[in-house]
Amino acid sequence: MPFLARREDVDGFVVPEEVADGETVFCPHCDGRMRPRGASNQQARHFMHVDNLSADANNRACNGLAGESIGESVRHRIWKSLAVSGLQTRFADFDVREYTLEHEVDVSKGPSLLDTRRADAIVRFLEPITNPNLFFGEGVIVEVQHHNETKDIAKVTADYLSAGYSVYWAHDADFTETQFRVDRFERAFNERWPNAFAPYFIDAETALHMVDKVEFDPRELAEQDWSFNDPRPNCQHSLHTGHQGLPFCLDCGTRMRRHDTGRRMYLPLGKQ
Incomplete structure (x- = not known):
């Protein structure tokens, strides 16, 4: 399933x-013509070969450029898509205005003093939202963490929150070879993982002073x-303070501790 192409x-x-x-567009491996096929619940938007310019039988089943043969910057671009x-x-x-990648967002009201930021991936709801979503705000931005990229996560997050957007910081674990893992995205916001921020439960000022303490570990907290x-x-x-110095509730048995961000975390009775 190809995710890269060349355009003249x-x-x-x-x-x-x-x-x-x-x-x-054209396949970077066999030079065959390709066209995009839309996203669905089963697969992301991808390219499909229309034909192959080579008569070689091996190329007729061309899958495009293999994932392991591309550089990190190109992989980063695929993940945005x-x-x-x-x-x-x-x-x-x-009701959505648009889905797009590398979109310029007005963050002039944010703490960084920048006028705009370029969001890696974004969904923007209609104004006014006819199917209201009080949780996500104006839309959702996905920022894809790149190994060789440095960003001021606190200021980026605060800027987007100040513009009314939710923010999700995605990592290697959020992607398969062919899909963005919507299940992780969903759980992150529902369980308020330290890489998911929505105007519903955090404001820009709080994020600005809290997010810099977060280590964005790709492992799921649920593990x-x-x-x-x-x-x-x-x-x-x-x-009551129990073993290992962790407080627990005498009534329901729930254990508690503080995350690095200062937020309280819970471990239900019966979990180890």
């Missing part, structure tokens, strides 16, 4: 989310069974 008017590669339906496709899947039932969601929200939590 562009130097280097293009990815599927940059190419309009019906537009012809996969993220846009993933956002289309997640917000398919919403440790700890969550930012209180499993017993109706309990008053009469706390």
Whole structure:
């Protein structure tokens, strides 16, 4: 399933989310003609061979450029395209103005004093939102962390929050070879992982002073069974210090600790 192509008017590669339906591009491996195929629940937007210029039987089944043969910067670009496709899947039932990659966002009201920032991947809801989403705000931005890239995560997050957008910082674990993992995206916001920020539960000023303490580990917090969601929200939590110095509730047994961000995390009774 190819995710890279060459276009006659562009130097280097293009990815599927940059190419309009019906537009012809060329395979970087076999030079065959390709066209984009739309995103669905099963697969991200990708290129499909129309034909091959080579009569070699091996090229007739060409899969394009193999993932392991590309550089980190190109892989980063593919991930941006996969993220846009993933956002289309997640917000398919919403009234949306656009899905796009590398979109200029007005952040002039943010703390960085910049006028704009270029979002890696974005979904922008209609104004006014006819299918209201009080949780995500104006839309959602996915920033794809690149190994050789340095960003001031605190200021970037605060700028986007100040513009009314939710922000998700994506990593290697958020992608398969062919998809953006919407399941992780969904859980991150629902459980308030330290790489997911929505105007619903955090403002720009808080993010600016908190996010710089976060180590964006690609491992899921759920692997440790700890969550930012209180499993017993109706309990008053009469706390007692137990083994390993971790407080636990005498009434419901929930264990608690502080995340590096200062947010309280919970471990339900029965979890180790």
